Amino acid sequence: MNHAPHEELGEALRYLSKEEAVAMETELLTDYRFGLQQLTEIWGHACAIAVAKAFPLGSLGKRQPTVLVVCGPEQNGCVGLSCARYLRLFDYLPTVFYPKRSQQAVQQAFTVQCEKMDIPFLSYLPAEVQLINDAYKLVVDAVMGVQVELDSLGEPFTSILATLRNISTPIVSLDIPSGWQGCSSDTDRINPAVLISLMAPKTCSLSFQGTHFLAGRFLPYDLQKKYELCLPAFPGTDCIVQLLDAHT
Template identity: 30%
Template structure:
């Protein structure tokens, strides 16, 4: 199973979708770390990465003047991934960025953390609309209009589907992924490029090819291409790892079985069925992952 390395050589184990789901469960049920807290941490870090990328005019050649306000479009789904994207919109707007959200469903259909983040935006005077509500003034259909909208942006955030992908994207979500791919605008994916299976790296249908992926808590096993000497899959792009506030005790409480065999044990207190975890972030809340090994 893949092990990722930071620029400083720190090794970080990867997890499958099921293992990450268990990490989330233990964090919420056993440590009482709220999902809203983790979403807030993810969204704030995502906004910071977007600001770094759009704040350098040389990174977006020919799209805007150096003194213009960066334009960011966040495409969000209804799960935790979408919640992080909605949260990032708030932080971007707080810092003066022109950021807007398009959902893959009607805002009234949102619940849980995504619904909460949507309500925060709307009560702050920020419009949150469904992609299906958008048509170009000339009457172009939604898909074409969305492609044009994304093409005019400085950067697109893909927050449609996270590690919970269970089959090919369909309906409006698939159309939004197609629009991302057709726009040629730089893309930052949150946690997992939408359409890519977090455990295997397979793409059962349409999928986003990200320029950057900001993955949360731990990298996912599917980011490594085992058929290509464990190189990073091209669809992942530049891989960054975000700290969302999960304390190390959560990893020590979650038994991942054979996962322990893929990393040299660094925690003398860890038992054989526990993940050997040492936080890699140092003074920052994100790090770059530069390579991977078995």
């Protein structure tokens, strides 16, 4: 069992293994009858709120609040699409890079929703990091969730993450920092400023030291108890909570 300290409650906040995270999501979809589109919508909305809390519109300088959302082909990329749509509704200016579009109905629906919101889609990601730094105030990493490892994706995502490792634009990672699952070398990792964990934090993120949010308020109480999550208290009616530094 893996834990990290949580100062506010004096209890241990549980960090889930890959296997536990997969099992929990499966139970949500089967036993608790959550739909995949429903979960994606919940997560995307929460992620956009966390982005807005970490980087309020006024904090992005005098330039337009441009955000690049980089989406992978699996579920985490779909959450990125949902997040992009909400960011647009919150008056940010998202652009999506979605190099390998899924043929699944849910992903296609979220893609169309973004297109109908007049959110532009890039046809390629500039290899020159300065072009990204100059054009965008923020990058949302929605490339890989906990179920996906980099070796299984290959190109163009290996090159995408290599580019993201070298940018100075702040990165917000959804669920886990892409490439951290199964990666033992710190030099091969991207370095996000913000992490938004979905359901519960994951063990591959135990070493993360930036601003950490949790989007897990929707979880049924029986499921929280079964996995001994020890979730923190969410303030007011907020759907996210900022986790305290587990390294102090």
